[in-house]
Amino acid sequence: MTISARLLLLLMWCALLASAVGVVWAKQQSRNQFVELQRLEKERDQLDTEWGQLRLEQSTLVTYGRIEKVARENLHMVIPAPNQVHLVEQP
Numbered sequence: 001m002t003i004s005a006r007l008l009l010l011l012m013w014c015a016l017l018a019s020a021v022g023v024v025w026a027k028q029q030s031r032n033q034f035v036e037l038q039r040l041e042k043e044r045d046q047l048d049t050e051w052g053q054l055r056l057e058q059s060t061l062v063t064y065g066r067i068e069k070v071a072r073e074n075l076h077m078v079i080p081a082p083n084q085v086h087l088v089e090q091p
Contacts, residue, residue: 060066071077
């Protein structure tokens, strides 16, 4: 074999090796991104569940009965008697 043929063969082997390493690297990157995607989807699902629970809690906290109970127990508020109510007319 001549020197130029050997050099060409060596270059082809280097190109083949570089290509193989590139394929392995790309596959590993793909796997890493898939794992990250699964982690993010799991986190999204947990946040969706928490959001639903918070909306349910909020809806129970703003009901008329709950507000009246808090006003009576914590703020010691009562509904005024009819003789304690004064209507103010606006001009």
